[in-house]
Amino acid sequence: APNSDYDLSTPIDPNAIGLRQKLPGYGDAHFSLFMRKLFIKALGYSEDALSRPIVGIVNTYSSFNPCHANIPQLLDAVKRGVQLSGGLAIDFPTISLHESFASPTSMYLRNLMSMDTEEMISAQPVDAVVLIGGCDKTTPAQLMGGISANKPIIHLVTGPMMPGSYQGVRIGACTDCRNNWAKFRAGTIDIEDIAALNEELAPTGGTCGVMGTASTMACLLVALGMMPINGATAPAVSSARLRIAESTGTLAVQLAKSQLKPQALLTRESFLNAIIVLQAIGGSTNAVVHLMAIANRHPLIAGTIALSTIDGIGRTTPLLVDLKPSGDNYMTDFHASGGMLALLHTLSPLLHLSAMTISGLTLGETLSTTPFRPFSPSVIHPLSSPLYPASSLAILTGNLAPAGAILKASASKYRHLLCHAGPAVVFTSSADMAARIDDPDLAVTADSVLILQNIGPVGNPGMPEAGLIPIPRKLAAQGVLDMLRISDGRMSGTAGGTIVLHVSPEAADPASVFGVVRDGDVVRCDLEARRLEVEVGEDEVRRRIEERRVSGEGGRAWEVREGTRGYRGLYMREVNQAEHGADFGFLTAAGPRGGVSD
Numbered sequence: 232a233p234n235s236d237y238d239l240s241t242p243i244d245p246n247a248i249g250l251r252q253k254l255p256g257y258g259d260a261h262f263s264l265f266m267r268k269l270f271i272k273a274l275g276y277s278e279d280a281l282s283r284p285i286v287g288i289v290n291t292y293s294s295f296n297p298c299h300a301n302i303p304q305l306l307d308a309v310k311r312g313v314q315l316s317g318g319l320a321i322d323f324p325t326i327s328l329h330e331s332f333a334s335p336t337s338m339y340l341r342n343l344m345s346m347d348t349e350e351m352i353s354a355q356p357v358d359a360v361v362l363i364g365g366c367d368k369t370t371p372a373q374l375m376g377g378i379s380a381n382k383p384i385i386h387l388v389t390g391p392m393m394p395g396s397y398q399g400v401r402i403g404a405c406t407d408c409r410n411n412w413a414k415f416r417a418g419t420i421d422i423e424d425i426a427a428l429n430e431e432l433a434p435t436g437g438t439c440g441v442m443g444t445a446s447t448m449a450c451l452l453v454a455l456g457m458m459p460i461n462g463a464t465a466p467a468v469s470s471a472r473l474r475i476a477e478s479t480g481t482l483a484v485q486l487a488k489s490q491l492k493p494q495a496l497l498t499r500e501s502f503l504n505a506i507i508v509l510q511a512i513g514g515s516t517n518a519v520v521h522l523m524a525i526a527n528r529h530p531l532i533a534g535t536i537a538l539s540t541i542d543g544i545g546r547t548t549p550l551l552v553d554l555k556p557s558g559d560n561y562m563t564d565f566h567a568s569g570g571m572l573a574l575l576h577t578l579s580p581l582l583h584l585s586a587m588t589i590s591g592l593t594l595g596e597t598l599s600t601t602p603f604r605p606f607s608p609s610v611i612h613p614l615s616s617p618l619y620p621a622s623s624l625a626i627l628t629g630n631l632a633p634a635g636a637i638l639k640a641s642a643s644k645y646r647h648l649l650c651h652a653g654p655a656v657v658f659t660s661s662a663d664m665a666a667r668i669d670d671p672d673l674a675v676t677a678d679s680v681l682i683l684q685n686i687g688p689v690g691n692p693g694m695p696e697a698g699l700i701p702i703p704r705k706l707a708a709q710g711v712l713d714m715l716r717i718s719d720g721r722m723s724g725t726a727g728g729t730i731v732l733h734v735s736p737e738a739a740d741p742a743s744v745f746g747v748v749r750d751g752d753v754v755r756c757d758l759e760a761r762r763l764e765v766e767v768g769e770d771e772v773r774r775r776i777e778e779r780r781v782s783g784e785g786g787r788a789w790e791v792r793e794g795t796r797g798y799r800g801l802y803m804r805e806v807n808q809a810e811h812g813a814d815f816g817f818l819t820a821a822g823p824r825g826g827v828s829d
């Protein structure tokens with residue numbers, strides 16, 4: 232008897248699942264199915280296997296990516312979950328990004344990864360997709376691509392690494408990498424110490440073990456409803472992590488059947504919950520850029536979340552989670568204290584409990600069916616005695632940053648710098664800074680404001696994490712640990728200090744005020760007033776901008792965009808500013824011309 236799949240008289244159901252999905256192929260849907268089946272049978276699958284819902288599993292393993300070292304084991308466990316639940320698990324690769332092995336920066340490649348993810352989800356006959364990832368840019372890239380592809384997706388993170396130990400003191404990537412490097416620069420620890428620390432700072436596979444970008448994004452995936460509540464904090468090397476992977480496979484089969492898609496699941500309330508969690512965990516500044524990019528991929532949410540939304544929520548949300556770099560502990564401590572379940576219960580008076588989650592229950596329903604009494608007030612503070620009262624992340628605007636800049640106030644080491652004015656010491660590029668920062672003759676004091684220009688999205692494609700401008704060596708040697716530092720770049724989520732980032736418009740923009748700040752200009756940061764100003768009159772600013780335009784100095788990156796080949800050219804021409812997410816305009820829900828179609 233002929234296989235009913237090939238009965239040409241039956242139209243192919245556009246809502247069919249499995250290989251019967253009506254995907255573009257060889258023109259005729261029945262012939263396309265016939266071809267898909269014959270090719271996938273070459274891999275050994277039976278008709279029975281091919282009749283099941285298909286769960287795609289995105290594999291971002293690479294031997295260059297220690298943050299993803301456990302992916303082979305996670306893949307096995309996800310497949311077990313899928314297949315125990317009656318689905319067919321088929322894994323496929325996308326690119327793999329590690330922070331240290333993605334030159335010039337991993338951010339440069341985030342949008343490329345999101346395109347890879349979107350197109351591979353769209354191209355293949357998957358009914359639901361498990362996105363396995365972990366390192367900083369991976370989870371945002373996957374969610375951006377997943378929202379745009381709009382097939383059911385569920386996230387599984389690789390989980391944080393364990394802390395290491397040096398001379399009896401716990402250490403972990405990468406807050407302690409930076410702290411110890413700063414001590415080495417200042418001469419307070421020696422070459423033997425720094426070499427021994429290098430052996431212990433990343434003692435297992437998994438993502439950085441503090442509240443850096445990877446941990447922040449894992450917590451935000453839970454808050455958005457895109458990952459189960461227990462998914463964020465279990466260590467990469469734990470058996471709990473493998474059981475989470477197995478149950479993720481089970482949930483993915485449920486999603487394949489329910490067809491709950493990210494554009495339906497995510498609402499503005501989901502994003503508000505994510506921002507509340509971001510403020511309460513003292514999350515990474517990078518997460519702000521990623522959240523903007525993610526929100527702007529969603530046709531109904533794009534444009535409704537702005538930097539001002541983040542600042543507004545911050546004013547009413549205390550910092551509760553005591554993790555480095557804002558506090559003292561590691562992700563393993565957060566996990567042992569109940570992790571996101573404990574935090575969400577603590578925050579529940581502030582949260583939008585009607586927001587949907589990946590399990591098909593609302594956040595409120597999920598919390599009421601998983602009661603938990605937080606018990607570790609030193610790691611997860613109660614609302615009544617926060618670690619920092621409000622606004623761990625604040626947004627500043629003013630003539631120096633008309634479109635905004637960000638300050639992680641909770642990570643400031645010298646609080647008086649949060650309201651400070653001082654003379655600018657300006658570096659025009661990372662290379663200029665590297666050449667002069669340690670010059671004993673550099674005219675700088677602890678009251679100076681260090682300015683680093685031209686590390687924005689276009690000016691230094693990829694917007695490098697160079698915003699943690701080092702304290703000049705001569706001041707570090709005097710014991711200066713913090714200064715007011717301002718740039719149009721980013722910094723690692725694991726770093727701390729009084730550091731203003733993501734200044735927009737960036738210096739490379741010919742009209743940027745930040746691009747014409749000069750040595751000696753008085754620069755003022757006022758956290759209370761949310762202001763970032765340079766005390767230079769409007770006429771003088773205009774004169775400098777014109778002078779810069781005529782001389783051809785600065786703004787060069789802007790001009791060479793058209794003539795730059797390859798992905799770099801695409802990036803420079805298409806990347807938008809940090810307040811929009813540093814995404815490519817043509818990938819946003821609004822599209823290249825703001826949603827206007829011709």
Ligand code: FES
Nearest residue numbers: 298366438439445
């Ligand atoms: Fe991958 Fe830190 S380098 S999470």
Ligand code: MG
Nearest residue numbers: 367444723724
């Ligand atoms: Mg990082």
